[in-house]
Structures are given as structure tokens and as C-alpha cells.
Amino acid sequence: xxxxxxxxxxxxxxxxxxxxxxxxxxxxxxxxxxxxxxxxxxxxxxxxxxxxxxxxxxxxxxxxxxxxxxxxxxxxxxxxxxxxxxxxxxxxxxxxxxxxxxxxxxxxxxxxxxxxxxxxxxxxxxxxxxxxxxxxxxxxxxxxxxxxxxxxxxxxxxxxxxxxxxxxxxxxxxxxxxxxxxxxxxxxxxxxxxxxxxxxxxxxxxxxxxxxxxxxxxxxxxxxxxxxxxxxxxxxxxxxxxxxxxxxxxxxxxxxxxxxxxxxxxxxxxxxxxxxxxxxxxxxxxxxxxxxxxxxxxxxxxxxxxxxxxxxxxxxxxxxxxxxxxxxxxxxxxxxxxxxxxxxxxxxxxxxxxxxxxxxxxxxxxxxxxxxxxxxxxxxxxxxxxxxxxxxxxxxxxxxxxxxxxxxxxxxxxxxxxxxxxxxxxxxxxxxxxxxxxxxxxxxxxxxxxxxxxxxxxxxxxxxxxxxxxxxxxxxxxxxxxxxxxxxxxxxxxxxxxxxxxxxxxxxxxxxxxxxxxxxxxxxxxxxx
Ligand code: NAP
Numbered sequence: 001x002x003x004x005x006x007x008x009x010x011x012x013x014x015x016x017x018x019x020x021x022x023x024x025x026x027x028x029x030x031x032x033x034x035x036x037x038x039x040x041x042x043x044x045x046x047x048x049x050x051x052x053x054x055x056x057x058x059x060x061x062x063x064x065x066x067x068x069x070x071x072x073x074x075x076x077x078x079x080x081x082x083x084x085x086x087x088x089x090x091x092x093x094x095x096x097x098x099x100x101x102x103x104x105x106x107x108x109x110x111x112x113x114x115x116x117x118x119x120x121x122x123x124x125x126x127x128x129x130x131x132x133x134x135x136x137x138x139x140x141x142x143x144x145x146x147x148x149x150x151x152x153x154x155x156x157x158x159x160x161x162x163x164x165x166x167x168x169x170x171x172x173x174x175x176x177x178x179x180x181x182x183x184x185x186x187x188x189x190x191x192x193x194x195x196x197x198x199x200x201x202x203x204x205x206x207x208x209x210x211x212x213x214x215x216x217x218x219x220x221x222x223x224x225x226x227x228x229x230x231x232x233x234x235x236x237x238x239x240x241x242x243x244x245x246x247x248x249x250x251x252x253x254x255x256x257x258x259x260x261x262x263x264x265x266x267x268x269x270x271x272x273x274x275x276x277x278x279x280x281x282x283x284x285x286x287x288x289x290x291x292x293x294x295x296x297x298x299x300x301x302x303x304x305x306x307x308x309x310x311x312x313x314x315x316x317x318x319x320x321x322x323x324x325x326x327x328x329x330x331x332x333x334x335x336x337x338x339x340x341x342x343x344x345x346x347x348x349x350x351x352x353x354x355x356x357x358x359x360x361x362x363x364x365x366x367x368x369x370x371x372x373x374x375x376x377x378x379x380x381x382x383x384x385x386x387x388x389x390x391x392x393x394x395x396x397x398x399x400x401x402x403x404x405x406x407x408x409x410x411x412x413x414x415x416x417x418x419x420x421x422x423x424x425x426x427x428x429x430x431x432x433x434x435x436x437x438x439x440x441x442x443x444x445x446x447x448x449x450x451x452x453x454x455x456x457x458x459x460x461x462x463x464x465x466x467x468x469x470x471x472x473x474x475x476x477x478x479x480x481x482x483x484x485x486x487x488x489x490x491x492x493x494x495x496x497x498x499x500x501x502x503x504x505x506x507x508x509x510x511x512x513x514x515x516x517x518x519x520x521x522x523x524x525x526x527x528x529x
Pocket of ligand 1 (some may be wrong): 156157186188221223243244245248265268302303340396
């Protein structure tokens, strides 16, 4: 499979502009020769117009066809073979084992959505049959279900070239719901995006999808992304990346004549709170687990534990000694891009320059490779943490701040200063946790996923996962970007009042031809009416 380097507009390739960029290899600090053509405003418009048409065509197709499309994407991605992994390894610097796992996760996500829409009950159908004799006014027949929202713009993330990129956590559920997807490929892995786009186009053609169900555009600046968000045909946006980028797109979307939702996941510091008894009995194992989590994938995870709260208590010294030794022995790792690496050193240095912040531990740096990060742990007292909002911010990469509080009261005070987070972790025995309800409540208030005695890295893909959180972890706190419920970002509910049975969608017909579970007159059942 050859890299095309052109924009994918429906089933055609297009390269109107001479403005190009190349793949950057972070480990080698060089570029690959292929050129990727940035999209023009005309190409943006063409992709959006095709998507609008495809949306109307998709509505006429049975759901099973969309499920076939999702499965075909998984087959075509796997058919690319190791070339895809090798390209991802070059473009991101992420190790092959990690990339293998991430590809498997992506396949799993798409397969789960195919299963979800084949089964069909996800539309959350509810039916309230008419009561014409009700007094003083007759009750109409009302039936409700989720319907697709329209063309969805997806921004691939830099840190997950498969699972949060072209065929990732936004595209999968958007297609599953019945929407076309227009991807703005992330400039950090254009070759991986290109190969994935080819797989999707093949899958769409072989399963008879309308042209425009997928387009993908390149840009190494902001114009194309902004034009996609502003285009009148766009109905929703999925994004994972920086607070600055997410909020810029969010504002753009709200300033449109027709505002649209931007589901932006914008990072988090994922506080870990260690209660005294737990620290005393688990000092060594905790230090090892934490060091592994902080440095996993060069710390380039939205769930990286950036803040660890402890109290001055028995076990602290042992914990600190072990934590220091673990971090010191961590091997250097390549970061995703030169820009991300530069930002890591800038922000971690700024954190270390703050009043009363000390350098607690730094990993060695002996590799010949470029863009390597040194894992860095800083230390500060609870009092100084509370006083300095700069220390509450994320440093993307292998950085974490150890906050040593004088006692549990100071720890509680510190927790009150935290903003919305994707996750929060509590390290405590059942008894100790039960004895500290205020701490539990403070953490619960700010997080989307509450972890007990575990680190936040590692996001299971299953229905009970919630990956999102109160602002600013996510722009809209009600929705997850992982798991089946992530489909709810790309649908809207619609009621049908007094419609003849033959004209209703199958999901709402009396005979229940799809055999799905529905709420019929307040009873959940798969029975016909
Ligand atoms: P980013 O700068 O937020 O960019 C993400 C995507 O959004 C890219 O496609 C980018 O376009 C686009 N974009 C950003 N700002 C935009 C704007 N104002 N208008 C239109 N499009 C815009 O993220 P990144 O490049 O992946 O990494 C930079 C930083 O983001 C990291 O250092 C880290 O702090 C954070 N990050 C967070 C997460 C997370 O999990 N929350 C993941 C990755 C990165 P271009 O590609 O053309 O620049």
C-alpha cells in the first residue's frame, strides 16, 4: 500500500494546493520524503457537501449495512499488516508492542459498535400508546428514539495514532449512529492516517456505503480544522488534545449562526490521594506502581497521574526513597513530536521554578535518540500547592508533582482547589476510606472515573467505562468518549406523535420487527404491542 498524500474526498483523491508538509520522525529528527497536500477551502466545501448527501443516503440503508461497514474497516486495517505499525512507530516514536495493543483496541472498539447497532436496543426506544378516552384531554400516541445528528468533524489526536485517530473513538460511534465523518488528520502522523483512510475507503466501497460517508483532509496549520467546524453542514465535533485547541474549536462552534456541540477532551492531572494507613503498609509497592504509571508511554496519556497527595506520616520516608530510586532508573523515551517535547521541558521547568518547589527525582538520559524526555518528579508542601494555581495545571509528559500535606485537613483544603478531572484515585483500605467521607466526596465531585487502589492509566473499553469529566477535563461533562455510550454524542432524540404504524421507523413499530428492548407504557420489554 502506497502513501497517497492527497486529501480523501469521498472516493476521490484531491490535491488542489501546492502547500504541503512531510512526516516528521521524532526519534531521528528527520522527515520522510512523501508530501501531504493541505486542503483548500474548496476541498473542505466538497467534502462537507458530499457528507451532507451521504447523510441523506445513509438514512435509507438498513442498520445492518453500517455494521458490515464497521467490520469491513477492521478487516481492511488488519489487511495492511505490519506496514501500518511500522509507519506508526516511525511517526510517533511509540514502541511496536504499544502500537500492536492500540491497533487491537481500535479493532475491538469498531467491533463493539457493530455489535451494538446490530442488536439495536441502543436507540432507547420508548412508546406511550394513546389513551383517546382520557379526560379532560385525550392522550396522543407518542414514540421516541435516538436518530443520527448529521456530518461529524473528527480531529485525530497526536497520542493515539489508531484508537483516537482516523478510525478511533469519535469516528466509530459517529458512523455507528448513522453519520458521515470528516477527519482532520493530525499532522503528527499523516502517513498512518493516509493508510487508515485507504482502509476505510475500501471498506466503504465494498459494503456499498454512500460516497461521502468518509472524507479526510490534511493540514499542518489551523485553517482546515477551523473551516470544517465553521461549515454550515457540520453538526458535531469530536476532539482530543490541548485545552487551548479544544477551547478554540469550542468557541468557534458556539459563534456559528447554528451553534453545534464540540466534544473536546482536553487533558487532566488525575490526582491520586494516598491516605496514611495505606501509605504505611504499601509504601514500596505504591512507589513502584506510581513510577510505572507516571512514565508509561513517556507520560503522554490524558490519564497520566500528574498529582500525588500524601500526608506527613509513617511510611512516607520509605515511599519517597523507593519512588526516587524507581524514577531514577527509568529509561528515556521518545516523545510524539518536537513541539510536545519542547512544551514538556518548558512546562516542567516552569513548575520547578515556582516558590518552594523542589526537584524530587529525575530519570537518566543516555540515549542517542532525539526528542527524549526525562521523567521528572517535583515536590511541594500542601500549603504551597494551595497558594499557587500554576501548580494545578497539566504538564503533558512524564511529570508528576508530589504534594506533601501536613495532615488530612490540609489535604482536604488542597483537594478543594482542584478543577474537573478525567479521573481521581484513592489509595486506602475499605475501612480507612469509609472513615474519610469528606475526602471521598471532594474527589467524587471533580472526576469522571473514580479509581480505588489503582492508577488511572489503562482505559478499559466496555459499557461501564466513563472517559470524560467535569470541565476543563472535557468541554461537556455529560458524555464519555470511550465505550458504547459514546454514541450518545452523535445522536439526538426525536418523538413521533400519532404516526401510522406503517410509516414509523422499525424500532418504533407495534410488531417490534427488530426484536429490541423498548420502554412500552413504562415497562421494559422486547414484546410486540
Ligand atoms: P493540539 O495542539 O490540541 O492539536 C490537536 C488537533 O487540533 C490538531 O489537529 C490541531 O491541528 C488542531 N488544532 C489545535 N488548535 C487548533 C485551533 N486553534 N484551530 C483549529 N485547529 C486546531 O494537540 P497536539 O498537537 O496533539 O499536542 C499539543 C498538546 O496537546 C500537548 O502538549 C498536550 O498538552 C495536549 N494533548 C492532550 C491530550 C489529551 O489526551 N487530552 C492528547 C494529546 C495532546 P494541527 O495538527 O494542524 O496543529
